Amino acid sequence: MTDVYSETDSAGRSFTVTGGDWDTVADAAQEDEEGHLVVNMGPQHPSTHGVLRVILALDGETVTECRLAVGYLHTGIEKNTEYRTWTQGVTFVTRADYLMPLYNEAAYCLSVERLLGIENDVPERANVIRVLLMELQRIGSHMVAIATGGMEIGAIAVMTFGFRERELILDCLELITGLRLNHAYIRPGGVVQDLPVDAEEKVREFVKVMRRNLGDYAKLLNENDIFKGRLKGVATLDLPGCMALGVTGPMLRAAGMPWDLRKAQPYCGYEDYEFDVVTADGADAYDRYLIRFEEMKESLDIIEQCLDRLGPPGEKPVMVDDPKIAWPARLAVGSDGQGNSLDHIRHIMGESMEALIHHFKLVTEGFRVPAGQAYVPIESPKGELGAHVVSDGGTRPYRVHLRDPSFANLQAVPAMAEGGMVADVIVAIASVDPVLGGVDR
Amino acid sequence: MSTGGGGENVPERRVHDLPLPTYGRGMFGANDTGDTSGYGRLRRPVPFPGPAQRPYGEGLDEIADAFEGGYDDYHTAIEQVVVHRGEITFHVRRESLLDAVRVLRDDEILRFEMCLGVSGVHYPQDVGRELHAVYHFLSITNNNRLRLEVSCPDSDPHIPSIVEVYPTNNWHERETFDFFGIVFDGHPALTRIQMPDDWVGHPQRKDYPLGGIPVEYKGATIPPPDERRAYH
Numbered sequence: 001m002t003d004v005y006s007e008t009d010s011a012g013r014s015f016t017v018t019g020g021d022w023d024t025v026a027d028a029a030q031e032d033e034e035g036h037l038v039v040n041m042g043p044q045h046p047s048t049h050g051v052l053r054v055i056l057a058l059d060g061e062t063v064t065e066c067r068l069a070v071g072y073l074h075t076g077i078e079k080n081t082e083y084r085t086w087t088q089g090v091t092f093v094t095r096a097d098y099l100m101p102l103y104n105e106a107a108y109c110l111s112v113e114r115l116l117g118i119e120n121d122v123p124e125r126a127n128v129i130r131v132l133l134m135e136l137q138r139i140g141s142h143m144v145a146i147a148t149g150g151m152e153i154g155a156i157a158v159m160t161f162g163f164r165e166r167e168l169i170l171d172c173l174e175l176i177t178g179l180r181l182n183h184a185y186i187r188p189g190g191v192v193q194d195l196p197v198d199a200e201e202k203v204r205e206f207v208k209v210m211r212r213n214l215g216d217y218a219k220l221l222n223e224n225d226i227f228k229g230r231l232k233g234v235a236t237l238d239l240p241g242c243m244a245l246g247v248t249g250p251m252l253r254a255a256g257m258p259w260d261l262r263k264a265q266p267y268c269g270y271e272d273y274e275f276d277v278v279t280a281d282g283a284d285a286y287d288r289y290l291i292r293f294e295e296m297k298e299s300l301d302i303i304e305q306c307l308d309r310l311g312p313p314g315e316k317p318v319m320v321d322d323p324k325i326a327w328p329a330r331l332a333v334g335s336d337g338q339g340n341s342l343d344h345i346r347h348i349m350g351e352s353m354e355a356l357i358h359h360f361k362l363v364t365e366g367f368r369v370p371a372g373q374a375y376v377p378i379e380s381p382k383g384e385l386g387a388h389v390v391s392d393g394g395t396r397p398y399r400v401h402l403r404d405p406s407f408a409n410l411q412a413v414p415a416m417a418e419g420g421m422v423a424d425v426i427v428a429i430a431s432v433d434p435v436l437g438g439v440d441r
Numbered sequence: 442m443s444t445g446g447g448g449e450n451v452p453e454r455r456v457h458d459l460p461l462p463t464y465g466r467g468m469f470g471a472n473d474t475g476d477t478s479g480y481g482r483l484r485r486p487v488p489f490p491g492p493a494q495r496p497y498g499e500g501l502d503e504i505a506d507a508f509e510g511g512y513d514d515y516h517t518a519i520e521q522v523v524v525h526r527g528e529i530t531f532h533v534r535r536e537s538l539l540d541a542v543r544v545l546r547d548d549e550i551l552r553f554e555m556c557l558g559v560s561g562v563h564y565p566q567d568v569g570r571e572l573h574a575v576y577h578f579l580s581i582t583n584n585n586r587l588r589l590e591v592s593c594p595d596s597d598p599h600i601p602s603i604v605e606v607y608p609t610n611n612w613h614e615r616e617t618f619d620f621f622g623i624v625f626d627g628h629p630a631l632t633r634i635q636m637p638d639d640w641v642g643h644p645q646r647k648d649y650p651l652g653g654i655p656v657e658y659k660g661a662t663i664p665p666p667d668e669r670r671a672y673h
Contacts, residue, residue: 070612071635078620079645083666114526243554246609257581264584365672371489372525375577375588377557388560388575393487395672399645401560403577408558411612440635 036064039422043072049148049429050436052410061422066414070407073440081400085366086112087327089397091184093387096402097438098181099141102133102173103380104387104402104438105186110267110376111389112188115369118320125316126190127269132306133176133185134268135299136203139210140169141381141433142292146217149289149430153230158221165213168206175202188367189326190319200307207300207307214296222290231286235416235428238283245415246408249383250295251432253279254287261379268378273302285431292381292433325367328359366395375403382406382433402441406434493524501529504551504587511548514540530588535600538591539627542603545578545587553578553587556603558613561621563646571595572623576603576610593623602628620645 015025025037042053051072057065077096081089093108094101113119147162170180176199177183177192185192221227237247239255252259260277262270278294280287319326328348330341348356371393377386383405390399409432416428496502501524508531509515518537523530533541545553557577565571570592578587593600602625604611614625615634622643625631633640642649653665663669 071633071637074635076644076651079651080666083651083669114528117526244608246555246557246607248555259581264581371487373530373562373575373588374526374528375586377579384557384579386557386577388577390562392489399560399562403557403560407612407616408609411609 041425043069049152049434050439052429052434052436052439054413054425054429056417056422056425058422063417063420063422063425066417066425068410068413070410070436070439073436075441077441078400078402081397083396085395086188086369086397087362087366089400090187091182093400093402094182094184095437096441097380097382097385097404097406097435099144099435100137100380100382100385100438101182102130102137102186103378103385105184106130106134106268107376107378107380107385107387107402108389108400109186109188110378111374111387112369114374114376115372115389115391116188116325116367117370118189118322118325121320121322122190123317123320124269125194125310126318126320128306128309129176129191129195129318130186130268131270131273132203132303132310133173133183135302135306136169136172136206138299138381139296140166140173142296143169145292145381145430145433146221146289149427149433150221150227152426152430153227155227161213161217161220165210168209172199172203172206175199187319187327189322190317192319192327193331194313194318195310197313199313200310203303204307207303210296210300214293214300217293222293228286230427231284231289231431232282233284233286234420234424235285235431236283237412237416241412241415245412247383247412249380249405249409250288250291251409251412252383253277254291255283256281261377261384265377267376273305275299275302285427288431288433295381323354323358324362328355328362368393368395369397377403380405382435382438383409402438404438404441406432406436407439410434410439490523490525492521493529497522497524497529498527500585501527504529504585507548507550508544508587511551512541512544528586528588530590532590532592535591535593538589539601539603539606541589542576542578542606545589546606551580552582553580555579555581556607556609559610559617560613561617561623561645563621563648565595565647567592569594572598572621574600574617574623598622599624599626601626602631604628619643622646 017025037058039056039058040053041056043051053069053072055067055069056063075095077092081092084092090105090108093104096104110119113122143162143166147159147166150158150162173183174180176195177185237251237255239257241247242252242255242257248259256279258277258279261267263277275298278291278298280291330344332339332341332343348359369391371391373388373390375386375388377384384403385405386403388401388403389397392398413428413432417425420428497505505522512518514537518534518541520532520534523532542556545551555578557579559574559576562573562575563571564573572593572595574591576589578589580586591600600623602610602614604614605627611629612634614628615631617623618625618631619633619635620643632638636644651665651667653667655665656663
């Protein structure tokens with residue numbers, strides 16, 4: 001079936017190609033004196049990492065110009081938060097970058113906590129749980145980065161392995177938060193509930209499996225000639241380029257800058273953990289892969305340190321000790337799965353008038369946040385993620401803006417792709433690890 | 442915050458009208474039903490954090506000193522300095538924005554190598570300065586941060602683009618234009634980035650409705666989120 005649809009207008013001849021009929025296009029490009037071809041890739045394309053549209057001007061197989069178009073996944077998350085309470089805001093921001101929902105929640109909650117002035121009142125156990133979950137998710141996010149990046153250059157096995165490991169992480173997160181994605185688990189003031197009793201055992205088991213599997217990845221990829229051939233020296237972006245384009249995260253560290261907010265501007269108690277900031281100096285796609293790979297090992301170390309510090313669940317608080325902020329409802333495992341805690345219902349209905357009032361006011365109105373603005377950045381798997389949160393003193397956010405690292409990093413793709421081969425555009429995009437849910441929000 | 446002691450060292454600062462306050466309405470959010478308490482007619486001002494006095498706090502005075510020392514037009518460019526929750530915000534006149542960010546990037550003490558983009562905030566009650574653009578900067582060398590805030594009236598929504606100094610702001614400024622209608626003069630290609638090109642309006646402004654339809658459930662009707670009872 002030939003589906004070549006040729007049309008000539010003021011912009012020149014255009015073709016609609018659905019695969020298998022490139023000869024006509026190639027012949028037409030030969031006829032054209034300049035030999036230039038403008039190719040539209042996406043927005044629905046398996047190699048664009050989501051719904052990203054790439055427009056390429058080609059001279060033969062060399063990319064002369066590259067432009068990206070985003071916005072296909074815009075869902076108005078920021079606007080929606082302005083019509084819900086501060087607590088409900090968590091359920092919106094978590095849906096921005098769907099490969100690192102807990103980071104979105106953490107950035108948002110840390111900003112709200114700063115505005116509330118309760119940054120130092122968040123219980124230690126809540127911080128340890130936050131770090132534990134974030135590091136679990138960092139591995140999951142890096143796994144998808146490597147998996148989809150491998151798939152896009154033809155290494156399907158890497159994709160199946162990567163998603164297999166991520167499934168183990170999602171199992172852990174499901175056990176702890178109740179959901180595989182979009183957890184809404186981190187809340188202003190702490191986390192929504194304590195870990196279940198079998199969480200520590202499950203996570204320890206995962207760490208053991210993951211350490212072994214990471215060795216397999218190293219054997220499969222690190223010195224693989226084809227893999228290195230596709231990635232080494234491709235999509236380079238040096239340090240001045242990273243600085244000018246606001247690039248953070250693994251891309252910046254691959255350019256030799258040891259910049260990690262967990263070390264430089266610690267939050268959630270990261271100063272108490274021992275781990276290394278991994279850097280490389282190749283500034284290319286291969287070094288970005290290596291950095292993600294090594295960071296997963298560091299994350300496993302941090303997870304183990306978290307588990308050692310946790311202790312048995314249920315003894316220490318996981319929410320700030322302020323009945324005017326802390327979400328009042330408690331959950332318990334009932335005969336039909338999860339439900340309201342009968343102890344809590346007895347407390348508010350039979351024992352304490354104040355508890356009933358706090359429950360009612362917090363659930364219907366929510367709490368008020370003093371007027372002002374805050375920006376608390378955290379080191380997400382993709383770079384600096386910050387929530388710019390403005391309050392006008394009310395029970396709803398006045399404005400929430402997520403500074404998503406994918407959004408800023410994606411701007412660097414033309415700088416990495418122009419002048420290179422068209423096949424390397426795929427590598428360049430994959431090495432950025434953009435998630436369009438976060439880019440478009 | 443005390444101003445005593447070092448009073449003679451504090452430069453005289455022209456304090457412009459604060460952007461706000463906003464006003465809290467009522468107490469129970471019951472403006473539309475039989476509110477017999479009278480609290481529904483309450484109107485109390487909610488002030489935003491005001492201009493700060495020296496000392497600004499740990500690490501922040503050094504930034505302010507370096508900014509003041511490195512920028513010749515500091516006193517005309519900077520309208521006020523706000524310190525809140527340990528974060529410092531310089532309110533900059535829009536005419537001076539480009540010069541100010543050049544100082545931030547190029548000054549050998551300040552060294553704000555990285556800009557983390559701009560986000561808009563719409564304050565309809567702040568007449569004459571309705572649209573605010575908020576920039577976050579990071580100095581990796583000094584490991585510190587600062588924030589610039591620029592305002593422009595809704596009737597003349599123009600702010601100079603800083604893309605020539607911080608290229609990363611290209612997409613960020615397009616997004617702020619898309620959502621708030623702030624025109625960044627000098628931007629290389631200021632087009633919409635998230636909304637379709639032919640979209641009418643700027644969706645994250647406060648006068649742009651969220652939209653939605655009432656939902657009926659078991660005979661009761663739940664209004665869309667922007668028409669529900671709100672508490673302030």
